[in-house]
Amino acid sequence: MGRIAVEEVVTRHYRDVYRYLARTTGSRDRAEDLTQEVFLRVARAGRNGDEIAHERGWVFSIARSVVAADRRSEKREPARSGDVETAAGVCHPMVIELGEALRGLPPLDREMLLLREVGGLTYEELAIACDCSVEAVRSRLHRTRSTLRKVLS
């Protein structure tokens, strides 16, 4: 995509980044702070004139590193699905069940599934965000889903 236009990047991705961060941290306020941090880093890269090939994957790789840094600094546990206050205020039991199942997954599997299901990343974007091959993404997602199937059934 060449040099980045930061405000356009914000417009395109802030909603998905926020959702991913809210699901990961379990807090709307925290998610807002971290979303801001993500796009400040994007802006910094924009000022440096960095060339970005796969914008969405790159933005989410920043989001992942922001979450990791936040966990390191605060020693936070990954949030359960259903911890985030929803508009309805009540979570469906299946959502809570899914959250519990996600907590039992290895961190990378959990992140990859959230990036796929909540962030809507393609396999190529996931490969960039998680710094692995497309084949690794394909097999890891399949494995994660199989695990969740067994747990949820």
Next chain:
Amino acid sequence: MTDLDFEQTISAAWDGEPVDLDTLRSALQTTEGRQALASYALIRASAAAEDIEPRGDLAARLRASVATPRRWWFVAGPAVPARLAASLAAVGVAAALWLGVAWRSQVPAPSGAAPVAATTAGRGLPAGASEQTVPTSAGDQARGSERQSPVGSRPRSNVLTETPPIPTRTIRLVEVDSGS
């Protein structure tokens, strides 16, 4: 084809990735494959069930935080600031040289002997004449007043004593003994 291959194909197809259509067809003809597809749909629906929407002003706040005004040197590129810095340095050197020349022309040239004014036009003094020097500059006057202060008393504070030494001019007063 194994069940594992079938499930992986269904998983990829569910994510909208390109898959082999024959494999997908075969996978969906099995009970296991259809159950897998149903599970994936439930997982996605559960993940999306939480209505996590950002607050209305988040986008505006994000845009405001990243929209720092662009500095002109970012727009102009690196060449312009370098040229400007070189020009400023050249102007600075020229100004320093000019100031140095102007200052030198205003400062009197140092001389070994102080200029002397004599009351007599002639070079020599008449016989019997005594010579007395009187201070003519502020520095000399200040030094004279210090000499006149009583012993042990604190010298009077005089701003003039703190001034840097000024080249003095000495006037030689000549008393001519009229009797001789």
